[in-house]
Amino acid sequence: MKYGPVFTIYLGSLRVVVLYGQEAVKEALIDQGDEFSGRGKLALADKLIKGAGIIFSNGERWKQLRRFALTTLRNFGMGKKSVEERIQEEARFLVERLRNTHEKVHEEIDRVVGRSRSPCMADRSQMPYTDAVIHEVQRTANIVPMGVPHAVTRDTHFRHYIIPKGTTIFPALQSVLHDSREFPKSEQFNPGHFLDENGAFKKSDFFIPFSAGKRICVGEGLARMELFLLLTTILQNFTLKPLVDPKDINITLVTSFVSNAPKPYQLCVLPR
Numbered sequence: 267m268k269y270g271p272v273f274t275i276y277l278g279s280l281r282v283v284v285l286y287g288q289e290a291v292k293e294a295l296i297d298q299g300d301e302f303s304g305r306g307k308l309a310l311a312d313k314l315i316k317g318a319g320i321i322f323s324n325g326e327r328w329k330q331l332r333r334f335a336l337t338t339l340r341n342f343g344m345g346k347k348s349v350e351e352r353i354q355e356e357a358r359f360l361v362e363r364l365r366n367t368h369e370k371v372h373e374e375i376d377r378v379v380g381r382s383r384s385p386c387m388a389d390r391s392q393m394p395y396t397d398a399v400i401h402e403v404q405r406t407a408n409i410v411p412m413g414v415p416h417a418v419t420r421d422t423h424f425r426h427y428i429i430p431k432g433t434t435i436f437p438a439l440q441s442v443l444h445d446s447r448e449f450p451k452s453e454q455f456n457p458g459h460f461l462d463e464n465g466a467f468k469k470s471d472f473f474i475p476f477s478a479g480k481r482i483c484v485g486e487g488l489a490r491m492e493l494f495l496l497l498t499t500i501l502q503n504f505t506l507k508p509l510v511d512p513k514d515i516n517i518t519l520v521t522s523f524v525s526n527a528p529k530p531y532q533l534c535v536l537p538r
């Protein structure tokens with residue numbers, strides 16, 4: 267089915283506007299960031315969370331909670347050395363307990379990090395292939411395909427629409443992460459989507475698993491640090507071997523609530 271960049275659907279009696287594709291999502295969440303910074307309603311979240319916490323709060327309360335969260339995360343050292351050390355410790359702990367994503371990742375880890383020390387964030391810039399693999403995992407296994415709902419904070423002129431204040435907005439992150447203009451054969455897992463012809467890492471404006479604009483994920487820096495340090499530490503020490511041929515593993519994601527999760531499957535963790 268072909269969708270336009272802005273369309274309306276009904277979830278029961280709730281009228282919802284969906285933003286589809288990179289241009290519409292960027293225009294709304296970044297260029298008109300203020301208007302689209304409200305949080306939309308989710309019946310289940312209303313029932314369970316009752317508007318508490320950052321994710322489902324709005325207005326002044328949200329601003330204060332967000333400021334507080336960012337300051338606390340910064341004080342805690344998000345994206346800085348102290349957290350890096352804590353994640354390295356966690357990764358070493360994992361390694362102690364456990365002792366092929368791809369040979370190329372192993373090769374890069376052996377060349378840049380070696381076997382005698384823990385990987386650190388400074389290594390990432392010299393490991394374009396590993397960085398591209400992590401980006402491609404997040405792109406293909408996007409855990410929040412429709413984004414978390416937003417709401418417009420006032421009557422908003424967007425393209426040729428007037429969107430009434432309070433309307434729920436779903437920025438369809440999946441439509442950006444799977445845009446075939448940016449990611450040819452977008453349904454296939456291919457780290458080459460994030461590499462240029464010389465094998466250097468290539469940034470993409472279409473890579474938005476953490477969303478964009480004023481409500482962008484507060485934990486992005488921490489999550490990206492964890493993904494890099496945990497994956498590299500595990501692969502530095504182990505080869506992961508599925509019990510069946512990798513092409514027979516069903517990687518279709520299971521959707522529940524607003525999130526996607528991979529199906530569980532078994533693999534062997536072999537010391538290298």
Ligand code: HEM
Nearest residue numbers: 320321332410414475476477478481482483484485488489
């Ligand atoms: C791979 C891991 C993660 C992914 C893919 C992810 C993705 C997202 C997405 C898509 C949103 C919705 C943004 C929007 O409303 O447009 C979000 C919001 C949020 N995330 Fe994350 N997240 C991750 C990890 C984390 C971590 C580790 C933390 C905490 C340290 C965190 C804290 C939050 C908070 C507090 C919000 C709400 C922000 C707000 O409403 O202003 N996330 N995240």
